[in-house]
Amino acid sequence: MTLPPRADWMGLLARAKPDRLAQLFPDLPPHDLLRPAEIGAVMVQGRTGAVGQPFNLGEMTVTRCVLRLACGTVGHAHVQGRDKAHATRAAVLDALLQTDKALAVAASILAPLQSEEAARRAARAAKAAATRVEFFTLVRGEDQ
Amino acid sequence: MYVAVKGGEQAIDAAHAWLAEERRGDPSIAELTVPQIRAQLALAVNRVMAEGSLYDPDLAALAIKQARGDLIEAVFLIRAYRTTLPRLGSSRPIDTGRMAVIRRVSATFKDLPGGQVLGPTFDYTHRLLDFTLMAEGETPPAQTRPAVQPAGQGPVDVPHVTAFLNRDGLIQTEAASDTPPPDLTREPMELPAARPLRLQALTRGDEGFVLSLAYSTQRGYGRTHAFIGELRIGSVAVELEIPELGFAVEIGDIELTECETVNQFTGSKTEPPQFTRGYGLVFGQSERKAISMSLVDRALRWKELGEDFVGAPAQDEEFVLMHADNVQATGFLEHIKLPHYVDFQSELELIRRLRAEATAAQEAAE
Structure with missing residues (x-):
């Protein structure tokens, strides 16, 4: 597995189910918390008519964490929800993915998360596809 | 004259204890869990998130449980919680x-x-009550079909x-713009x-x-x-x-x-x-x-x-x-049920005085 851009793996870790991430990566290596996991809110913006001026839609809960591994690498995380363990774990992984262990971490953690997310999305898309309407035109009287 | 009054603390404590008992309902029936509300009353959860203006399905489900299903009360709980959160930033406009x-x-x-x-x-749907939902029947799985993508689209x-x-x-x-929006x-x-x-x-x-x-x-x-x-x-x-x-x-x-x-x-x-x-x-x-x-x-x-x-x-x-x-x-509407004894006392005095004046004027005329 090649390493995706950093923004991509941060997104994947943020979207991961906290329980699944804990299962894949149970033990955290030693680290210093630069900004211990903190719960807050992010204001979500939409656009008028989907493409126009921005407007404030409402907030969502987000937990952020910044930490430093023993080797000095700094990891960041901003994850949806209020799970501090999730944010801390995502920040550790973000740091590890910047070290020489990156490929191993990507293979053991990012790869399963990615394929499971793809499967979840495909399952939802397949249910939606089954409800897609196929129109057929009735023969009109004057056409006969 | 303004007279401060105290009291009712014991009555309030007892009312809240009874509220908790009523919320639980009949103890011989299994207690509703927050994940059950989140999963099975999802549209109520969505409404509480939208009007509470905070996207967090777990908290919205908790609020519904705490509010005994009163969705406006649940929205109130979410709004109150929201004010305790630091604002970590503003998202890019979603696409x-x-x-x-x-x-x-x-x-x-x-x-x-x-x-x-x-x-x-x-x-x-025919909007007919579905009695099989009462009988705890098995739910048939949703149908699926391979999703076809229009050519050239992600x-x-x-x-x-x-x-x-x-x-x-x-x-x-x-007109697209990047003007930061006002925030009420x-x-x-x-x-x-x-x-x-x-x-x-x-x-x-x-x-x-x-x-x-x-x-x-x-x-x-x-x-x-x-x-x-x-x-x-x-x-x-x-x-x-x-x-x-x-x-x-x-x-x-x-x-x-x-x-x-x-x-x-x-x-x-x-x-x-x-x-x-x-x-x-x-x-x-x-x-x-x-x-x-x-x-x-x-x-x-x-x-x-x-x-x-x-x-x-x-x-x-x-x-x-x-x-x-x-x-x-609801805040303004429901506050009128709270004690207004002093306000009402002055209203009462005013009405009494006006009546006395009216009666006196009538007697003088006769």
């Missing part, structure tokens, strides 16, 4: 053109690219219907309000209130001739710019309902005949609310489109925006 849609229908175009997708809808690129009309210049355009949770609402502020107030407004206003426009009070150009439900990624990193990251996915109306418009002094637009965007699967919001949004745009103000409630910005919030409304 609903990249929504992973589970439902997408258009009442104006039969053959829209990507097709009409019904999704998990109540439409076309998995989540779903163009908006209004863009097709835009191509022919038949619909009013939405930070600054008191000032009128006249720009459209971004109105949309923020409407999306967190009470569903019943916004629905009734939208319905009033359909019945003729500020008619706007709305068609549903497109209604879509699905999940969208939220991106946040991280200043320390200098780039944006996805922090999660949220489910949204979006409605775009196409409205007949015969032109005005300032605008040529064209279709105009109303817009609704709401947290969760909240279709009725999104449609209502887009109708009311369109009605409130009379000034910028050079239409006449016909005195309809849905056109009256102050009436709409100042009465849409159910937490504000």
